[in-house]
Amino acid sequence: MNNPNPGEPEMLSKEESAKIEKSRRPRSIVLAIVLGALALMFYALTIVKMGPAIFNRPM
Amino acid sequence: MALVDDNLTAAHVAMGGEVGDFVALLKPRVMSLVVFTAAAGMFVAPGSLHPLVAAIAILCIAVGAGASGALNMWYDADIDAIMSRTRNRPIPAGHLDRQTALMFGLVLAVFSVAFLGLATNWFAAGFLAFTIFFYAVIYTMWLKRATPQNIVIGGAAGAFPPMVGWAAVTGNISLDSIVLFLIIFLWTPPHFWALALYKQSDYAAAGIPMMPNVAGERSTRNQILAYSLVLSVSALLPLVTGLTGWVYAVPAIALSATFSGLAVQLWRAPADRMKHKARELFTFSLLYLFGIFLALAADVGIARWLEMIS
Numbered sequence: 001m002n003n004p005n006p007g008e009p010e011m012l013s014k015e016e017s018a019k020i021e022k023s024r025r026p027r028s029i030v031l032a033i034v035l036g037a038l039a040l041m042f043y044a045l046t047i048v049k050m051g052p053a054i055f056n057r058p059m
Numbered sequence: 060m061a062l063v064d065d066n067l068t069a070a071h072v073a074m075g076g077e078v079g080d081f082v083a084l085l086k087p088r089v090m091s092l093v094v095f096t097a098a099a100g101m102f103v104a105p106g107s108l109h110p111l112v113a114a115i116a117i118l119c120i121a122v123g124a125g126a127s128g129a130l131n132m133w134y135d136a137d138i139d140a141i142m143s144r145t146r147n148r149p150i151p152a153g154h155l156d157r158q159t160a161l162m163f164g165l166v167l168a169v170f171s172v173a174f175l176g177l178a179t180n181w182f183a184a185g186f187l188a189f190t191i192f193f194y195a196v197i198y199t200m201w202l203k204r205a206t207p208q209n210i211v212i213g214g215a216a217g218a219f220p221p222m223v224g225w226a227a228v229t230g231n232i233s234l235d236s237i238v239l240f241l242i243i244f245l246w247t248p249p250h251f252w253a254l255a256l257y258k259q260s261d262y263a264a265a266g267i268p269m270m271p272n273v274a275g276e277r278s279t280r281n282q283i284l285a286y287s288l289v290l291s292v293s294a295l296l297p298l299v300t301g302l303t304g305w306v307y308a309v310p311a312i313a314l315s316a317t318f319s320g321l322a323v324q325l326w327r328a329p330a331d332r333m334k335h336k337a338r339e340l341f342t343f344s345l346l347y348l349f350g351i352f353l354a355l356a357a358d359v360g361i362a363r364w365l366e367m368i369s
Contacts, residue, residue: 049112
């Protein structure tokens with residue numbers, strides 16, 4: 001990434017940012033799956049550990 | 060060292076690595092052994108967990124092991140770049156920078172410990188945290204580069220998972236879980252020294268004080284034999300503590316006899332056959348550990364089933 005215009009802030013070319021965008025996508029998808037699974041696990045664990053008793057508490 | 064010196068690799072690092080690079084940081088092959096021994100430890104422990112809780116506990120122990128792997132690769136990037144066996148790991152290959160691996164490892168470590176505590180008990184969670192600390196700090200940062208006994212002491216980190224699994228069920232440590240620890244602990248030196256015997260030039264190049272290039276091949280072979288014999292005896296301890304019976308005894312004796320036999324062959328091998336015999340022992344050692352823990356689980360499982368139907 002050589003800066004063609006010295007003195008100005010470095011910018012990514014369109015191709016470069018498209019490339020970065022493209023490599024980011026699979027990571028984002030995996031991260032979304034991991035976070036979704038984490039939320040599901042917390043939910044399921046809560047049900048298993050507390051069971052119906054989860055509703056038996058004073059409001 | 061080709062860390063980040065060509066443009067393509069530099070651009071790759073700037074993009075932050077691919078999913079496969081992060082998976083590689085977790086050392087999936089080590090993880091599979093951890094999952095197996097931890098699951099066996101959980102299964103043979105007295106008591107029971109809800110299947111979902113048990114699955115989450117195994118996942119946490121696996122992720123904790125993965126975190127240790129990532130922290131190890133963060134710290135060891137310099138020597139990994141030298142050894143042929145490790146040269147293609149994500150950091151020396153230029154796919155990830157060290158900072159990313161460090162953060163990845165730390166985040167996974169915190170999450171796995173916290174989640175194990177919430178799912179099972181905080182003793183098991185503390186034990187997992189200690190295991191990660193032991194591998195990443197005591198082994199990787201300190202002993203690995205300092206002493207040829209690195210494998211012996213570092214092997215303890217690999218031997219903790221069945222104890223953590225056991226603790227997830229019972230909330231404590233017992234003589235039986237220490238026996239499980241002892242089997243893996245004594246298995247590690249012959250396993251790694253056999254590897255080191257046929258990969259010694261690698262370790263020498265990286266300046267890692269492995270036994271063959273510090274104490275010599277003869278001494279290493281003597282020590283492999285000694286550990287193998289002690290291991291074979293300790294593999295029978297589950298019979299003494301009453302954890303298992305004959306279903307375990309038969310395969311355990313057969314496996315241990317073979318292990319010791321291969322160690323004797325390596326010990327007696329002429330110089331030109333040494334590497335070949337070392338490789339044989341190394342390959343069998345993986346089968347051995349797998350077989351021992353499978354036999355443990357089978358024995359306890361059958362005993363429980365017999366109790367249930369009688």
